[in-house]
Amino acid sequence: MTRKPLTADELNELVAGFGKLSRNLWWCWDQEAQDLFQELSPRAWQDLYHNAAAVLHEVSDYELRVRLQDAGFAGRVRSVLHNFEAYLAEKKTWCHQHAPELHKNPVAYFSAEFGFHESLPIAAGGLGILAGDHTKSASDLGLGFVGISLFYREGYFQQAIDSNNWQTEFYNPVDPQNVPVEPVLDAKGGRVVCEVEIGMSRVHFHAWRVNVGRVPVYLLDTNRPENEQHFRDLTLRVYGGDSTTRIMQEILLGIGGTRLLRKLGVEPSTFHMNEGHAAFLTLELIREKMASGKSFFDALAATKAQCHFTTHTPVEAGHDRFTPALMDYALQGYHASLSVPFADIMGLGRVNPTDAHEPFCMTVLALKVSRAANGVSELHGEVSREMWKSLYPNTPVEKVPIGHITNGIHLLGWMKGTVRKFWQKKLASNGDGAVKLWDEKYGHEWAAAINHTDFWGKMADPEFVSDEELWALRYKLRRELIEFARRRLLLQQHRVTAGDFIRFDRLLNPDALTIGFARRFATYKRAPLVFHQLKNIVKLAHDKHRPVQFIYAGKAHPRDDEGKKFIQQVIHLSKHSELAGHLVFLENYDIHVARQMVSGCDIWLNNPRRPLEASGTSGMKSGCHGCMNLSILDGWWREGYDGTNGFAIGHDSHPDNIAEQDRVDSANLYQTLTEQVVPMFFDRDAQGIPRAWVQRIRRTMVTLVPQFTTDRMVKEYTQKYYQMK
Numbered sequence: 001m002t003r004k005p006l007t008a009d010e011l012n013e014l015v016a017g018f019g020k021l022s023r024n025l026w027w028c029w030d031q032e033a034q035d036l037f038q039e040l041s042p043r044a045w046q047d048l049y050h051n052a053a054a055v056l057h058e059v060s061d062y063e064l065r066v067r068l069q070d071a072g073f074a075g076r077v078r079s080v081l082h083n084f085e086a087y088l089a090e091k092k093t094w095c096h097q098h099a100p101e102l103h104k105n106p107v108a109y110f111s112a113e114f115g116f117h118e119s120l121p122i123a124a125g126g127l128g129i130l131a132g133d134h135t136k137s138a139s140d141l142g143l144g145f146v147g148i149s150l151f152y153r154e155g156y157f158q159q160a161i162d163s164n165n166w167q168t169e170f171y172n173p174v175d176p177q178n179v180p181v182e183p184v185l186d187a188k189g190g191r192v193v194c195e196v197e198i199g200m201s202r203v204h205f206h207a208w209r210v211n212v213g214r215v216p217v218y219l220l221d222t223n224r225p226e227n228e229q230h231f232r233d234l235t236l237r238v239y240g241g242d243s244t245t246r247i248m249q250e251i252l253l254g255i256g257g258t259r260l261l262r263k264l265g266v267e268p269s270t271f272h273m274n275e276g277h278a279a280f281l282t283l284e285l286i287r288e289k290m291a292s293g294k295s296f297f298d299a300l301a302a303t304k305a306q307c308h309f310t311t312h313t314p315v316e317a318g319h320d321r322f323t324p325a326l327m328d329y330a331l332q333g334y335h336a337s338l339s340v341p342f343a344d345i346m347g348l349g350r351v352n353p354t355d356a357h358e359p360f361c362m363t364v365l366a367l368k369v370s371r372a373a374n375g376v377s378e379l380h381g382e383v384s385r386e387m388w389k390s391l392y393p394n395t396p397v398e399k400v401p402i403g404h405i406t407n408g409i410h411l412l413g414w415m416k417g418t419v420r421k422f423w424q425k426k427l428a429s430n431g432d433g434a435v436k437l438w439d440e441k442y443g444h445e446w447a448a449a450i451n452h453t454d455f456w457g458k459m460a461d462p463e464f465v466s467d468e469e470l471w472a473l474r475y476k477l478r479r480e481l482i483e484f485a486r487r488r489l490l491l492q493q494h495r496v497t498a499g500d501f502i503r504f505d506r507l508l509n510p511d512a513l514t515i516g517f518a519r520r521f522a523t524y525k526r527a528p529l530v531f532h533q534l535k536n537i538v539k540l541a542h543d544k545h546r547p548v549q550f551i552y553a554g555k556a557h558p559r560d561d562e563g564k565k566f567i568q569q570v571i572h573l574s575k576h577s578e579l580a581g582h583l584v585f586l587e588n589y590d591i592h593v594a595r596q597m598v599s600g601c602d603i604w605l606n607n608p609r610r611p612l613e614a615s616g617t618s619g620m621k622s623g624c625h626g627c628m629n630l631s632i633l634d635g636w637w638r639e640g641y642d643g644t645n646g647f648a649i650g651h652d653s654h655p656d657n658i659a660e661q662d663r664v665d666s667a668n669l670y671q672t673l674t675e676q677v678v679p680m681f682f683d684r685d686a687q688g689i690p691r692a693w694v695q696r697i698r699r700t701m702v703t704l705v706p707q708f709t710t711d712r713m714v715k716e717y718t719q720k721y722y723q724m725k
């Protein structure tokens with residue numbers, strides 16, 4: 001059959017569609033869309049770190065038009081664009097049914113960081129990843145939602161390890177031309193510019209819009225010619241610089257962010273502060289109300305009714321505190337516009353408002369000026385009520401108004417392509433009952449159904465997916481990770497010799513029980529804990545019949561020398577102990593590395609000092625890939641673990657003494673590892689299948705995967721906190 005060449009109109013339409021697609025992060029959770037960009041240039045896709053906008057720039061307009069004359073390719077493009085447009089236009093979302101009022105008055109979600117995709121590195125860790133996942137699910141659910149953050153033009157740091165195994169940091173400029181952001185323009189096509197008072201200066205800023213499916217996220221950027229250089233650099237880096245930079249970034253985020261929304265005509269029903277960094281927005285809301293005639297007292301009460309606050313950590317350093325002098329300095333210009341004594345403002349950030357020496361705490365401000373607040377797991381809710389009870393002196397601790405909503409992940413965004421394709425094929429080939437039932441219930445929108453308990457409930461059924469198939473999938477994913485790690489480790493060499501190519505292809509064992517640990521190297525996460533029993537771990541690693549290996553990754557905060565020492569220890573062991581070859585450290589942990597690791601490892605290790613891991617989310621990313629958690633009963637795992645769906649370290653309690661806790665936890669970790677994990681993994685039947693292990697994987701998928709999603713989480717936020725009853 002000969003096909004007619006595309007007409008000029010058809011071509012123009014596809015080219016324009018391609019451009020629009022590359023500038024909406026929807027592609028980062030649509031497998032077919034990613035496949036298109038990869039097909040355009042497999043090499044650029046890899047080298048440009050899966051950045052669709054940059055890949056499209058690599059391909060000339062002429063080449064694109066020629067390539068689209070390939071009918072197969074054009075057909076796939078058309079189908080993806082069709083799905084994309086249908087997604088954008090969808091009018092039957094969960095929120096259309098359950099929270100239509102939020103379309104007119106959306107939720108404004110303020111966060112100092114957002115982690116959407118590896119090509120836009122403006123997140124430092126779990127907080128940002130959660131914000132990104134929250135946004136993606138808000139889009140999927142059709143929630144009225146806008147995000148606010150900063151445009152860090154050097155992003156978060158890239159990690160390199162020097163010859164002393166010490167972490168060093170470097171920065172790659174983020175080029176707005178080459179990432180999926182668009183300038184925010186007014187009706188005449190000029191940039192929307194706002195101002196905010198910082199110190200004694202008026203600082204100008206403009207904004208970039210990130211399209212995340214159906215919802216916008218605005219990134220504020222002070223890099224404007226009107227500003228002095230040090231203000232132009234205010235938005236250079238995520239949490240860059242000292243506390244002066246920090247407070248100025250936070251003034252911009254909270255006060256500037258609110259002003260931008262006003263300028264854009266957005267009238268939020270709720271201002272959601274994701275962590276205390278954004279809490280200055282409450283001051284701006286108070287100022288607005290006083291400017292229209294309200295008293296301070298009334299303005300405060302009305303502002304309180306508009307705000308919601310989520311706290312994310314019991315770790316002290318995670319709560320910004322500013323000295324009275326710094327507050328006075330940074331807010332002097334702004335304060336002039338507020339007809340309130342400065343002491344009253346300071347009082348809003350103090351546990352004891354009359355203590356002139358108490359620093360100003362952003363968490364206290366957020367708690368005092370919000371109608372409700374929450375922690376991010378059941379245990380963290382409890383811990384937070386205890387932590388902040390002095391703010392509510394006449395309230396018994398269990399009545400302190402801090403609830404909880406347990407975190408989740410955006411499933412489709414985290415599910416590796418290999419696995420998405422596996423489930424899709426599975427559904428398609430199960431021709432008879434399964435697919436029919438599926439089609440009737442959900443239509444062909446399997447993407448929408450992936451969050452449903454029905455889908456994961458099927459994993460209990462060997463008729464739907466056999467032990468053999470699941471085990472084969474595990475092998476495939478482990479191999480993909482090992483090959484990824486080998487390439488990364490080779491590239492990590494300061495000098496590569498010809499022999500290295502072969503040497504590195506022998507690293508790591510595709511048959512070994514593979515244990516992953518990848519997190520920020522905050523000391524409370526205790527990265528080296530498992531190596532406290534070094535001799536025993538070496539024995540496990542060297543067992544010919546039941547080998548165990550470890551893959552580590554993670555960044556320490558640039559000023560956290562203790563965290564850097566942990567990195568140094570792990571790398572040292574990986575190079576100079578008997579664990580060499582059985583333990584590797586992958587540099588530059590980010591979303592891409594995380595996705596490879598949570599999918600390829602068999603065990604996801606989590607051993608924080610309880611109860612400091614407020615929730616943790618990386619362990620939630622593992623389940624849909626059949627990787628299981630081995631974790632302290634802290635954060636989400638205390639709720640998730642039921643005795644059949646992974647492994648627990650120790651009990652639902654912990655000693656108060658830190659040294660004692662470390663000793664007990666390390667012993668318990670070793671015990672669970674040797675008495676449960678290793679034997680179960682290597683207990684193979686005549687067909688070579690570890691039946692009990694695979695059964696546990698099924699339980700993981702049935703009980704955990706649909707539970708710990710941002711789909712569930714955003715619905716909870718909406719019904720519990722966003723909707724004013």
Ligand SMILES: *Cc1c(COP(=O)(O)O)cnc(C)c1O
Nearest residue numbers: 125126519590591594616617618
């Ligand atoms: C998921 C994720 C995190 C959060 O992990 P925790 O479980 O909270 O330690 C941090 N960084 C990256 C890159 C992630 O993908």
